[in-house]
Amino acid sequence: MLVSIVYMSRAATPFDDAALTELLRGSRLRNEALGVSGILLAKDGRFMQLLEGPAWSVDDRFAAIARDPRHGEVKSLVREDIERRRFDGWSMAYRSLDDSDIAAEEGFSPFLADGVDFPRSFDRTSAAWLLKWFRDRELHDR
Numbered sequence: 001m002l003v004s005i006v007y008m009s010r011a012a013t014p015f016d017d018a019a020l021t022e023l024l025r026g027s028r029l030r031n032e033a034l035g036v037s038g039i040l041l042a043k044d045g046r047f048m049q050l051l052e053g054p055a056w057s058v059d060d061r062f063a064a065i066a067r068d069p070r071h072g073e074v075k076s077l078v079r080e081d082i083e084r085r086r087f088d089g090w091s092m093a094y095r096s097l098d099d100s101d102i103a104a105e106e107g108f109s110p111f112l113a114d115g116v117d118f119p120r121s122f123d124r125t126s127a128a129w130l131l132k133w134f135r136d137r138e139l140h141d142r
């Protein structure tokens, strides 16, 4: 049984390019080892992440992530059973694409910069709606 979850959180400390690259590399290695795919969006000090894979591995990763002191206000938004994966691997999208170092990193997704559209089968799901909402909205600080 495959599941897909989406959560949102707020960065506890500012993440610069180096911190994001480190997060990207470590997460890709662990997610790949556990069969977890998905996407992490980072923007305006917030994160939205979709994780998908076998329930045990998604729950394992989400539990580790939720404990991470580098972010807080971790809120789980949707959890659904899926028949097949919607993402090939695990990637990260970061707003400042001008910083070409991170844009050249393997696993970097252009989703936030130029609105890559999802496959139709995924497009109508609540998870896709949430990712697009995050992409298109200005997330101001309270």
Ligand SMILES: Cc1cc2nc3c(=O)[nH]c(=O)nc-3n(C[C@H](O)[C@H](O)[C@H](O)COP(=O)(O)O)c2cc1C
Pocket: 009, 023, 026, 027, 028, 030, 031, 040, 047, 049, 061, 064, 065, 066, 067, 068, 070, 071
């Ligand atoms: C916003 C955010 C997203 C993260 N995403 C992942 C992820 O997808 N996979 C992962 O293994 N770790 C991710 N991490 C790192 C984990 O929180 C944690 O540091 C890492 O899994 C090591 O913890 P562990 O030794 O308990 O597995 C993320 C951290 C943050 C702050």
